[in-house]
Structures are given as structure tokens and as C-alpha cells.
Amino acid sequence: MIGQDLLGIEHLERDQIELILETAERMQEIGTRDVKKVPTLRGRTVVNLFFEPSTRTQTSFEIAGKRLAADVVNFSVSSSSLSKSESLLDTAKTLDAMDPDAVIVRHKVAGVPQRIADVLDAPVINAGDGAHEHPSQALLDMLTVYQEKGRFEGLSVAIIGDIAHSRVARSNIYGFTKLGAEVRVAGPPTMLPPHIETLGVKAYTSLREALDGVDVVMALRIQNERLGGGIFPSVREYSATFGLDRAKLRFARRDAIVMHPGPVNRGVELSHDLADHRPSVILDQVRNGVALRMALLYLIAGRAFPQDQE
Amino acid sequence: MANTRSPSPDSPPAESAHSASPALLDGIAADQAEASAAEELHERVVLDDERIRRALRRIAHEIVESDADLSALYLVAIPNGGVPLARRLAENLESLAGARPQLGIMDTTLYRDDLASRGTRPRLRRTEMPSSVDRGVVILVEDVVSTGRTIRAAMDALMDFGRPQSVKVVALVDRGHRELPIKIDYVGKNIPTQPGESVIFRAHERAEAEEEILEVVVQSLDTPPSATSGTDRAGGMA
Numbered sequence: 080m081i082g083q084d085l086l087g088i089e090h091l092e093r094d095q096i097e098l099i100l101e102t103a104e105r106m107q108e109i110g111t112r113d114v115k116k117v118p119t120l121r122g123r124t125v126v127n128l129f130f131e132p133s134t135r136t137q138t139s140f141e142i143a144g145k146r147l148a149a150d151v152v153n154f155s156v157s158s159s160s161l162s163k164s165e166s167l168l169d170t171a172k173t174l175d176a177m178d179p180d181a182v183i184v185r186h187k188v189a190g191v192p193q194r195i196a197d198v199l200d201a202p203v204i205n206a207g208d209g210a211h212e213h214p215s216q217a218l219l220d221m222l223t224v225y226q227e228k229g230r231f232e233g234l235s236v237a238i239i240g241d242i243a244h245s246r247v248a249r250s251n252i253y254g255f256t257k258l259g260a261e262v263r264v265a266g267p268p269t270m271l272p273p274h275i276e277t278l279g280v281k282a283y284t285s286l287r288e289a290l291d292g293v294d295v296v297m298a299l300r301i302q303n304e305r306l307g308g309g310i311f312p313s314v315r316e317y318s319a320t321f322g323l324d325r326a327k328l329r330f331a332r333r334d335a336i337v338m339h340p341g342p343v344n345r346g347v348e349l350s351h352d353l354a355d356h357r358p359s360v361i362l363d364q365v366r367n368g369v370a371l372r373m374a375l376l377y378l379i380a381g382r383a384f385p386q387d388q389e
Numbered sequence: 390m391a392n393t394r395s396p397s398p399d400s401p402p403a404e405s406a407h408s409a410s411p412a413l414l415d416g417i418a419a420d421q422a423e424a425s426a427a428e429e430l431h432e433r434v435v436l437d438d439e440r441i442r443r444a445l446r447r448i449a450h451e452i453v454e455s456d457a458d459l460s461a462l463y464l465v466a467i468p469n470g471g472v473p474l475a476r477r478l479a480e481n482l483e484s485l486a487g488a489r490p491q492l493g494i495m496d497t498t499l500y501r502d503d504l505a506s507r508g509t510r511p512r513l514r515r516t517e518m519p520s521s522v523d524r525g526v527v528i529l530v531e532d533v534v535s536t537g538r539t540i541r542a543a544m545d546a547l548m549d550f551g552r553p554q555s556v557k558v559v560a561l562v563d564r565g566h567r568e569l570p571i572k573i574d575y576v577g578k579n580i581p582t583q584p585g586e587s588v589i590f591r592a593h594e595r596a597e598a599e600e601e602i603l604e605v606v607v608q609s610l611d612t613p614p615s616a617t618s619g620t621d622r623a624g625g626m627a
Contacts, residue, residue, distance in 0.1 A: 081510060098512070105496070105513035113521075114549045117499040147499075377499075378510050 081381045084196040084203045087212035088253040096257060100222050102374035103367070109146060110370060120149035123180040123380055127153045128171075128195075129206070130186040135341060135365070136206050136215070140183050143372035149180070149380065171195045181380040184208070189246075202379050210244045216340055217250030219371040221258065223364050224295055227336050231258035237289045237331070238264045239321055240299030240348060242282075243272040247340045248299060252278050265289035266321060286321050290330035297338045298323055298348040314347055324350035328358075336360050429610060435580055435588075436605035441561065444577035445474065448559055449481035451575055452528065461554065462490035463525035467497060467543055468514040470532025470590040473601060474561055478530060491525070493518040495550075500542035523551035528575075532590035533605075534560040537571030562605055564588050578605075585609060 080095070088096070109115055125144040127137050137153065144151035156170060174182065179201045184192040189209030196203035207213040221231075228234055236255050242248045242264045255262050256279045264275060265283040275282050283289035290296060301317060323337060337349070337359040345351050353359050436444070453459065462482065466475035472494055483489040496514040504510065529543050540558055547556060561577040580588055586609045593602045 081508060102513055105515065108516045109499075112549060113551075117549070118545070119499040119504060122505075377513075381505075 080378045086205045088250045093257045103371040106370040106373040118148045120147040123149045125149045125151045126179040126182045139368045175199045212250045213246040217254045219368040222367045231260045234260040235293040236295040237293040238297045241270040293331045318347045431609045438602045441603045448575045457526045459486045461526045463527045465493045467531045471530040473592045475530040497542040500545045521551040522553045525553045527553040527556045529558045533562045535564045537567045537569035540571045
């Protein structure tokens, strides 16, 4: 996969997903050592190109690159200066002239990583674009589920929240269905995109029905800042209907786990109690994120070799 | 579990096609596939399970007779082939010296010196180092050593787990063609090879017995004219 872009889960094959997850499992061991660094990407440069602030994802990629001994550069751009696509591509070209070995792109507009990838020689990893995809988050979610459950076939995963505006939901829908799990989505009707069933999922407007017998419950962050209005009447009403607490969790399987991509709005998507304790695995997700991103950089960073482009 | 090393002598199968001279090796891989289809691939067993047993027993004796502090012994297997060998060596050492040495598994892939020059990144293998190697008498266990590059990588990796008192190397097979100044302390058998020959270590699970059966074979093919020079050393690490 050296030199290949990772723009979304949609275009990954199942065996590629499995290779990434297996590699990430091996990378986890490095995080348990005293010296948490291997020389693998010594002399390679990884650039974080974030047009939208994201402390967590950016830090996770930065730590991942550093654990592999790459030089990691954070190239932060205020999105206002990049409202014109011309200047966006100019930025990308300027960056490319500095010969990076991988560029991590986050942008609030869907499709920007693709446009940047089109002009860059270096491979581009999408770190979230609009409501499109967030592949590294979905892959770390898959890794977390695999380590909890040991399989994907036959599992039921319920994703709860603003499905229509969630890149995390889209990437996870693609990923979990490719791996053989059943995916359900649930939220108020205004948060369910039309024709979501074409992605191979079942849509529910009742939390109780959506949770019935599921192995994994994934709560999405309610993006107060993104919601102009009209999507739901109030945060309190959302929380009463779709916020998870131990009582509502009883509809799921007894051994169901609870996930959240973070940061949690406590008392909205998850009760305080669930945000901090099992069966929620939120900190495992964060920990797995570093190993997963190490795996991505290991497999992808570098320029494609001519003989591989057959 | 089957540990196969082919077609280039010292690289796991999936990696070989992208080693130092990719075009050449791709040619060999294709030829080898053809050869085996036409049954032109010759394979002879050079070490069967019983001879491997004897070799490991002898090596265990040599280790016990050395000055090493046996209570600090730490066998570190290089996967995949080193794992069953280290397990058997540990059993031998236990019956000789009374105490079972510490066992670890250490993948060397992330320390290879050819990652930058390859078109694909090799699959990682498991690393399990249950305790620090500080002050340990470490013995690296490898199936087949050739260029010495894997052992070089293993020494770098080892230093990330602490500061051993000493490091030695056990190899079931030494096939020569060293490219680095690496000395093997305990050798099961020296097997000089010709270009076009591969040395392959295998561990078979035998259905009727719980025990796994180990063997080392030399594979040779009717070498195509284009591959007569230098291909033997074009492989990756050993």
C-alpha cells in the first residue's frame, strides 16, 4: 500500500482492512515498552495539514509518526484564508515541493482530501472531511470492537445520533458491513439521511428497537456548533430520547460495549456514569488510535515504487 | 503452523518478490512456480526432526558448558522459525540445568535495513517480551542465518528492551554468504548453498500426534540462464 492514498473506507477491500487491523495489533506492543519508539520511518516526513482544528486526531497522528521515528510537522492553516479552492491547491503544491512522505488532511468540506491527493505525489490520509469520511477513526473503532469481541461476523452494531452529518458514521457503516457485521443506525428522523438503507444498514427512530440485542453501541457526538437549527428541538429532548444511560442500555445484549468518538458531551449522548466506566471503552479507542495510525503510516508512508503500479 | 521460507532463502514468502533486485526475483518466483508445476523443483531434506532434536540437545549442552550465568538465561526467538526451535531448546536446557529459561518472541521487521528500498512493507509478526532483558544473558534463536542482516536488526531491537549482559546467537542452519560481520555462536549445521538453492525451515503439525514435526529442506531448481549470477544473494535479510 506504499504511496496509496487513504481517502475513505468505501474504497478499501476487506483484506486491506484486515491487514491494517493486524498491523495495528502488532504496533500496540510498542506502546507497552519503556522506549516507545522504533526506527522504521527514520528520515521520513509526515505532515499534518489541518484546516479544521482537531486536537485529538492531530495529536494521535503526531504521536504515531514520532513512535515510528518520522519527523512530524504540523502545518495548520486557518480555514478563512482557504475559502477559494485555488489557494487550497496552491498550499498543497507548496507543501509537496517540500517532499513529504505522507500528508494527513482534515477539512470541513467533503472531498478536499481527494482534491489535494490529485495534485500531491505523496500519499494523502483523510483525517476527516465534512460529512464524508473519517477512515482512521472507523478503523480504530473496528480494532477496538475486534479486541473486545474477537470477531465481526454475526455482530450487531448500533450507531446512535446525527447520522446525516457524521463522517464517523459513514466510515463505520462501510467498514463494519464489509467485515460482515450487521449495522443499525438510529436517531430522530431529521438526523437520518434519506436512502441510508442503500448502504446496507437498518434505520430506526426508536432507540429501544435499535438497541435490541446489539453487541456494540456507538454514540455519536452532537455537534452543537454545527447545528444551525431545525434538526432537533432541544438538547434536553435529544438526551431524554437518544442519550444513553444504564437503563436504556438494558435493551442491548448484556455484554454490549459502548463507544464514542469523543469528545463526549456528558449528559447528552452519554450519562456521566457511562462516559467514565465499563462497558464504555472510550479510552481504549483513544489508545488504539495511536497504534492504528502507526499501522497506517507504516503501510502507506513513502512514494510508490514504479514497479508497483502495474 | 508451517514456516516456509521461499523462494529467496531468507525472506518470508510474501516479501520476496520485492527484494533487492525485484525484476530478477520476480522472474525466479515465476520460474519456481512453473518448475514445481512441472515437478522440476528438487527438494531434499537435509535435517529431519530427529537430527534437529540432536542438534538442539548438543547446543543445549554447549550453552550449559559455557560460562554463562544460566539463571539469567533469556531465549529470544525470531519469528516465525525461531519460535518452535526456542521452545525445544528451552525444554532441553530445563532438563539439563533444572531451571526453565525465560522465553521471548521478537519480530525484527520494524528494524530492517531494506524498508526504504522496497515497494511493499512486510507483514509484521508478533512480539512478546514478557520481561526486561536488563542484565539477562540473551540468546537469539533463528532458523536459517545467511547475510546476517536479520541478526543485526535483532540486536538493535533487543537494545530497545534493555541492556543485556551479553548476547549470543543460535542458528539451526548457517548457509554462509554473510554480508555483515556477524558471528553465530551455536550452529546446528552448516549448509553451503549454490545460487538458485533455497534453505527452508518448516514446522508441521502432525494430526495424530500433538507434537509438531520440524525439518529443513534444500530446494533447487533447474536454474534458468538469466538467474545464474548473484541471485542467491539478492534476497532480503537473514
